[in-house]
Amino acid sequence: xxxxxxxxxxxxxxxxxxxxxxxxxxxxxxxxxxxxxxxxxxxxxxxxxxxxxxxxxxxxxxxxxxxxxxxxxxxxxxxxxxxxxxxxxxxxxxxxxxxxxxxxxxxxxxxxxxxxxxxxxxxxxxxxxxxxxxxxxxxxxxxxxxx
Amino acid sequence: xxxxxxxxxxxxxxxxxxxxxxxxxxxxxxxxxxxxxxxxxxxxxxxxxxxxxxxxxxxxxxxxxxxxxxxxxxxxxxxxxxxxxxxxxxxxxxxxxxxxxxxxxxxxxxxxxxxxxxxxxxxxxxxxxxxxxxxxxxxxxxxxxxx
DNA sequence: ATCATTGCAAACTGTTTGCATCAAG
DNA sequence: CTTGATGCAAACAGTTTGCAATGAT
Numbered sequence: 257x258x259x260x261x262x263x264x265x266x267x268x269x270x271x272x273x274x275x276x277x278x279x280x281x282x283x284x285x286x287x288x289x290x291x292x293x294x295x296x297x298x299x300x301x302x303x304x305x306x307x308x309x310x311x312x313x314x315x316x317x318x319x320x321x322x323x324x325x326x327x328x329x330x331x332x333x334x335x336x337x338x339x340x341x342x343x344x345x346x347x348x349x350x351x352x353x354x355x356x357x358x359x360x361x362x363x364x365x366x367x368x369x370x371x372x373x374x375x376x377x378x379x380x381x382x383x384x385x386x387x388x389x390x391x392x393x394x395x396x397x398x399x400x401x402x403x
Numbered sequence: 404x405x406x407x408x409x410x411x412x413x414x415x416x417x418x419x420x421x422x423x424x425x426x427x428x429x430x431x432x433x434x435x436x437x438x439x440x441x442x443x444x445x446x447x448x449x450x451x452x453x454x455x456x457x458x459x460x461x462x463x464x465x466x467x468x469x470x471x472x473x474x475x476x477x478x479x480x481x482x483x484x485x486x487x488x489x490x491x492x493x494x495x496x497x498x499x500x501x502x503x504x505x506x507x508x509x510x511x512x513x514x515x516x517x518x519x520x521x522x523x524x525x526x527x528x529x530x531x532x533x534x535x536x537x538x539x540x541x542x543x544x545x546x547x548x549x550x
Numbered sequence: 551a552t553c554a555t556t557g558c559a560a561a562c563t564g565t566t567t568g569c570a571t572c573a574a575g
Numbered sequence: 576c577t578t579g580a581t582g583c584a585a586a587c588a589g590t591t592t593g594c595a596a597t598g599a600t
Contacts, residue, residue: 557597
């Protein structure tokens with residue numbers, strides 16, 4: 257099932273990263289299909305498949321891959337880090353009960369009348385029940401912009 | 404500086420909560436002006452003012468007050484819980500560098516052309532540099548809605 | 551008198567780090 | 576050979592919990 261290591265090696269190199277077996281395994285995992293996974297979940301999933309990476313290696317490489325831009329990070333239902341290999345621009349729907357994460361195309365969410373239609377659109381398009389969206393935008397405050 | 408305890412007692416009672424000195428102190432803190440604070444920050448702030456609540460009491464009461472609807476929770480720059488006593492609907496701008504949190508009125512953010520104007524509007528209105536907003540909506544997936 | 555709240559310490563979860571060993575380039 | 580990656584264990588931060596003492600109603 258796994259891609260040819262040379263492929264992965266080239267991919268890593270093109271991002272300025274070294275090849276390693278763990279990285280190959282992790283990238284294979286993500287490339288099988290778009291996945292949303294936490295470090296721990298990935299760790300156990302890989303263990304089930306006979307890949308005994310250490311947990312710290314998993315953490316380390318998720319962070320490396322994220323910094324290289326090969327995967328994206330979001331926050332799960334409990335605030336844990338969730339990694340997503342789908343790089344195309346999209347939003348996320350996170351189930352507060354089971355933790356399930358679903359991708360939401362940006363243009364379904366971004367209707368003409370944002371705050372209200374956001375919720376309605378997303379609910380209609382996905383069947384989820386969406387909590388009142390309170391945005392928590394990240395950025396740099398004026399002071400920190402000059403630092 | 405602190406409000407009359409009877410006031411706070413009545414407030415707490417009206418929310419079905421018992422009065423206690425820690426709750427009084429914490430509510431006083433929040434009501435002095437709208438504040439954004441983490442549990443730990445609150446703990447030290449109160450210590451500086453001579454109120455030696457235990458950290459677990461601070462955590463417990465923030466959670467109690469939040470569940471009662473007297474304060475709101477959001478996630479800070481590092482994913483820590485930040486509590487906000489401003490209950491009117493608004494969004495937040497969180498500085499990734501210094502952790503500063505700023506309120507953003509909903510209608511400044513929610514323009515006519517959401518995804519794009521969101522960023523532009525917010526930046527223009529606040530002077531912040533806003534990272535591309537990726538929404539992480541919370542809700543219930545179809546399965547969990549029937550549980 | 552009853553039952554919730556407090557404070558302390560210990561437990562826990564998610565994540566990071568130090569360091570000796572090992573593999574990639 | 577040089578530098579970066581691994582794996583383990585220990586360290587950490589933020590938060591929660593168990594429990595006996597205390598305080599509110």
